[in-house]
Amino acid sequence: MQYRFRETEDHMQTRPTYYYTDCFSMAGASKTLTFAVMLLGVAFFVISFSMVMFKDSNVKLPESPKSELSAGNVAGVTPRLSKKGEQQIQRLDTGNTVVTFGRQSMEMKHPLKNVTEGRGFMSTTALDKETMSEANASLAANYEQSNELDYREWNLEQARRKAILRETCAQHPNWNMSIERISRGFNLLWPFIYDDKYKVIYCTICKVASTTWKSVFLVLMGKYNSTQAVDLGQWYTLDRSLHTLQKLRNPAEIEKRLRTYKKFIFVREPFSRELSGYRNKLHKMNKYYQKTIGTKIIRQFRKNPDKEALQTGVGVTFTEFVKYLTKTPPESLDIHWRPMYKMVLPCAIEYDYIGHLETADWDTHNILKETGINHVVEIPSQKASNLSGSNDIFNGFFNELNASLVQDMYNTFKYDVELFGYPLPELIAKKLGRNP
Structure with a gap:
């Protein structure tokens, strides 16, 4: 790849013609004097020609040293x-x-x-x-x-993230398990999508750009030419068509892929992820989640609910939602809200790359390159705004919670915070009485 400057063309002025005259050609003048005058004339002609020639030329050094x-x-x-x-x-x-x-x-x-x-x-x-x-x-x-x-900076950041993961896992040896055991635990393998041609495995987490990455694997399967072309209207059928380790059912085949394929994951700041799930499934109109989970939350955590709320599940408050999160066993929560560490086997599977949604473009660019699929599929830029836990929307919802409820929420998701190296959002730290 070459980078060049554009050269400007500067046209020289028409060069004038110069003549010299032998002013001393009178009779009887000495030959020596005549020859000297001729030399002076030639010198004058050369100097004059040079001054005109370079008068408007742009070929010159900068006026200052730099x-x-x-x-x-x-x-x-x-x-x-x-x-x-x-x-x-x-x-x-x-x-x-x-x-x-x-x-x-x-x-x-x-x-x-x-x-x-x-x-x-x-x-x-x-x-x-x-x-x-x-x-x-x-x-x-x-x-x-x-x-x-x-x-190189990205590789250093990857090393830092993996070191934090290992250090946290070392404090919880009971979270570890062998590849052999994982390969036989089919119920553990539903989040792991793989592609045999490019020998890559992605562990999906809802509310962390999972639809985008599933689209990538649909392109690798040849179902679409680009991620932008994926028909989200057919998503339920498309989702079921993805190759997951759970479908293999052969422990030897599962183990081989887990040992030899490149494995990556994308995570997200836990409090922002929970808020995103609430807004998408309960705060906005979503009849399925409001009917199945919203009615359950209202029935359990609202005093004197009206008949319509009990029937539709519409209007679940963020406070009611957080109470539901903290009073329900983590493994029983819907996958859009379940703690990440409960799904991704962070201490059992050695991930080659750990992406953060907050640095999605940077991580995506390099993971596509590292896995060798960057020439096959391209992911549009992903906006990382409103993900840091410091924006007005985030603060508006979390200001509803008292310190006791924030503490309960932290207790539920603290391992996600620790495993993936996230600092506490400023408002959360303040409510917990800590430095962010």
Whole structure:
């Protein structure tokens, strides 16, 4: 991949013709004096020709030892970087010029390429050819280096996440179990989706972009050409068509895949996940969940409920929902609210990659690359806003809860917090009397 500056063309003015006259060609002049005058005339002609020749040329060194170029902001060119390309800035000293460029982002694969090849070209007005060549080569090298640094940073973060998981698991040895035992526990294997061609396993968790990742596996199966083409109206049938380890029924086949395939998972800040499940299934109109679970919650936790609420399950408050979460055995909760550690066997299966919904683009980009499926399927950018537990919506709901109820909720989901290394949201920490 090459990155180049656009060169500007500067047309020379028409070169005038110069003549010299032998002013001393009178009779009797000495030959020596005539020859000297001729030399002076030749020198004058050369100097005059040179001054005209280079009068408007742009081939010159910068006025200062270091002139700063920014992508699309040199010699009066207005930058036209999109917002997606406005990322961290890296500076590269090429000797005569300091070149700055936007770091690659997940949402724009080649922001530098977009800048240098059509969205605000760099002018060479202030560069000689040698400096331009150096800057051109250095930009290309540093662009690739920025990708490599980003990849190394991601690997370090993956190592950190897995270390936290191992350290927490070491405190709970009873959570561990052998691959052989897992392979025979078919009821444990329903969340694990696999693909034999690419030798990859994904453990699905509801309310953590699970529909997106299931769509990826439908593409790998050849049912669709892209994740955007997946017909969500047929989701129930499509979901059942996915290959899960539970369907294999042969312990040897299950064990082989668990030992040899790349395995990954996506998790989410636990309090935000529970709120998302509540809003999607009970707060908004969802007749199935309101009828099956909403009526149960109202019957159990509301004083003097009216007949309509008992029949429809509409209007479950967040406080009632949290009481239901904390008073129900975790393994009995619906999978949209069940603690993550109860489904993903975090201390029994050694995951190769742990994605966080809060860093979905970063993790997705690298997991697709690591598993070798990045050339087969592409996932649209996933918005990570309103996931941190610090937004107005989150605070609005959790402000309804008293400190005692927040403590009960923390006790229910604390292992998700500890296993996956999440800091407590500021409001939750405040209600618990802790530092966030």
